[in-house]
Amino acid sequence: MVPPRARRGAPVAIFLLFVAGFVTACGSGGTGEPASLAATTTLAGVVRAPLLEVADVSLPEAASGTPMAMRADDGELLVVYFGYTSCPDVCPMTMSDLRVAIEDLPDGLAEKVTVAMATVDPERDQPETLAGYLGHFFDRTAALRTEDPAELATAARAFGVQYEVEDHEPGDATYDVGHSAITYVIDDTGTVRVEWPFGFESEHMTTDLTTLLTRPEIR
């Protein structure tokens, strides 16, 4: 699409295309708020003001129990979702959209994205269950799980995540779980750079991840 001699100008052109795309996409959607955010930040998702800092938040890695801070490795991104694996409707949709988004990243970028899922249902989500679930969708994953309700609540609260496990008898495995189905994208400083609401389209996830990985100076 871009002639070779114009290579130097290509990033700017692509950047402008992104902005145009976002404004169009959101404008037709009818939700005014994300559109204005997108126009000023170049990101398609929701950007909080001020940005949310979660570097001090941690949850245990499911298998080892080692605390993992909510911070990506240098130059990478950590995508965090609070959910549960028995979730038949909401979670698989977000996970499969996210998988497509990561698969569609330009060469070399997928290796810089880790997807972490913190279970809000540690009773049913044993460590191997959670790890297997994530491994079904992604190559680079972190399964986060604690059996301490206060520890989970503290971490969830830091993001503004709500969850509610239906009362059930011991041994009953059919209870429902309600949860905020937001996807958080965290950089290597522990800052949540963008949030994707439920139903966010995978192509917009791809552009947000690409923007954050290739233009980290955007704040």
Added chain:
Amino acid sequence: MTPTPTPTPTRRLTAVAALVLAGSLLAACGDDDEVAAVSGEAAPVTEAANTTDTTQAEEPAGELEVADAWARTSPAVATAGAAYLDITNGTEADDVLLSASVDAAVAARVELHETTAVEDDGDAGMGEGMGGEEGEGTTDTSMAGAPMMQMQPVEDIPVPAGETVSLEPGGLHIMMLDLVEPLEVGTTIELTLTFEQAGDVVVTAEVRDMAP
């Protein structure tokens, strides 16, 4: 698809029905007066078309149709699965999806469900363990909690005359509970949908890991 030089009476009626349908669709975009006028004139013709047209399988008018059925299960804990589809009520009578079922070899129970976003009512707080070590008083009230996606059974799913109701992820769906075996991507399952007016409608749902 056989070319016929002279249309048979049935085909002609089909064409009339199609025109009537097209007319009412166009009118739907206009104002209310036009809609009333068109449907008033069209009613007898549509009736005639319907009575002679029952063998025309490709003619959607006058039928309740279910399309694009697919199902998905969670890849790890396959105790429950969800099925999605579009129901188009091409008849002139409101209908209601009363229930759905699958073979007992697939799942023990099937329910109609709806996922809705529940806004923070300021009561539930964030997280179950709210009253834990830090105590509720420390909650940051400046930051509203994100809405919770909450799934609950619904009694039935109304399908008004002339409308399409979509069962899709994050909204209305058919929940299969106590799956006998995990649903395998690439296989199909048969769903029987029971409607108040249309009776039982059997559809084949493709098991997929993402929406078609």
